[in-house]
Amino acid sequence: MTLIGFHASHEQLAPSALLDHVRHAEQAGFQAAMCSDHFAPWTRAQGHSGFSWSWLGAALATTQLPFGVVTAPGQRMHPAVVAQAIATLGEMFPGRFWAALGSGEHLNEHITGEPWPEKPEREQRLVESVDVMRRLLAGHEVTHDGAVRVDRARVWSRPTTPPLLIAAAVTPESAASHAAWADGLITVAGDAPAMRAVVQAYRDAGGRGPVSAQLHLSWAPDEEEALAIAREQWASGTVGAPESWEIAMPEEFEARTADASDEAIRRAVTVSSDLGAHEARVAEVLEAGFDDVYLHHVGQEQTAFIDAFGERVLPRLGVRTA
Numbered sequence: 001m002t003l004i005g006f007h008a009s010h011e012q013l014a015p016s017a018l019l020d021h022v023r024h025a026e027q028a029g030f031q032a033a034m035c036s037d038h039f040a041p042w043t044r045a046q047g048h049s050g051f052s053w054s055w056l057g058a059a060l061a062t063t064q065l066p067f068g069v070v071t072a073p074g075q076r077m078h079p080a081v082v083a084q085a086i087a088t089l090g091e092m093f094p095g096r097f098w099a100a101l102g103s104g105e106h107l108n109e110h111i112t113g114e115p116w117p118e119k120p121e122r123e124q125r126l127v128e129s130v131d132v133m134r135r136l137l138a139g140h141e142v143t144h145d146g147a148v149r150v151d152r153a154r155v156w157s158r159p160t161t162p163p164l165l166i167a168a169a170v171t172p173e174s175a176a177s178h179a180a181w182a183d184g185l186i187t188v189a190g191d192a193p194a195m196r197a198v199v200q201a202y203r204d205a206g207g208r209g210p211v212s213a214q215l216h217l218s219w220a221p222d223e224e225e226a227l228a229i230a231r232e233q234w235a236s237g238t239v240g241a242p243e244s245w246e247i248a249m250p251e252e253f254e255a256r257t258a259d260a261s262d263e264a265i266r267r268a269v270t271v272s273s274d275l276g277a278h279e280a281r282v283a284e285v286l287e288a289g290f291d292d293v294y295l296h297h298v299g300q301e302q303t304a305f306i307d308a309f310g311e312r313v314l315p316r317l318g319v320r321t322a
Helices: 015-028 052-062 079-092 106-112 119-137 172-177 192-204 223-238 250-257 262-268 275-287 303-313
Strands: 003-008 032-036 067-071 097-101 142-145 149-153 164-168 185-188 211-218 292-297
Touching (some): 003 015, 015 032, 015 052, 015 303, 079 119, 079 149, 097 119, 119 149, 119 164, 172 192, 185 192, 192 211, 211 275, 223 262, 292 303
Parallel strands (some): 032 067, 067 097, 097 164, 164 185, 211 292
Antiparallel strands (some): 142 149
């Protein structure tokens, strides 16, 4: 069944406010939620970055929604610790939690003081981390010496069925390379050909499970306001991969995007005051082959967005709302 989910942006809102908004989203008809595991916001204007794992426990306990998190094991978060966190949430909330694993961004990982590896090394580190985590989630004691090091680790409290470990990928090459280990795929929605290419690469490589997309959008009753929100809060989205993986500080993203054009902003964010246009965009994502779409309104004011989409967009996409 297709899910229309709510993306909870830790970079933009205090954890307490974000918890209120995800509860509101559930009441409005959103069927699932997800977040990203950040240490820093993309820009200082966003201004927040709560610890996703603490927040997820509260969110799962106070809603009935399934939740996911995008995280990067290997540097800032040791894979054994990530496996323990996943196992705890999976045991407490069976069948309601998944984790998407990626190779990370310098923005979040530089805080350890360790060198930031080149992309091939990060990809190898991810593959080894996934192997370690799967063995831990299966109940094994794990020792490993490679791109990551583990000494006699065991996760003692585990769910009966391990949560899905899915791949986070933004290019067809990454989607295909991680198909061998992934239980599913999540990517960022782009133009229709690019989305289809990512899905096709994953499936052609034998990728199994659901494929999901995170859709960045900006809605306000006035078109200029919607564009201003996108510019003020999500100009960082105009910096594409691989450059976005290599920038270490929010100030660098600000400098890099200071002169971003309106066209560049609109390529990164679906900007419109027309709810029908947003409905059509979500339908386009689903038609590209995705099973689930997580909507991220890039503004810090979420209440009006949740109400408007719950009342007028979700029902037209086949979501039954209260």
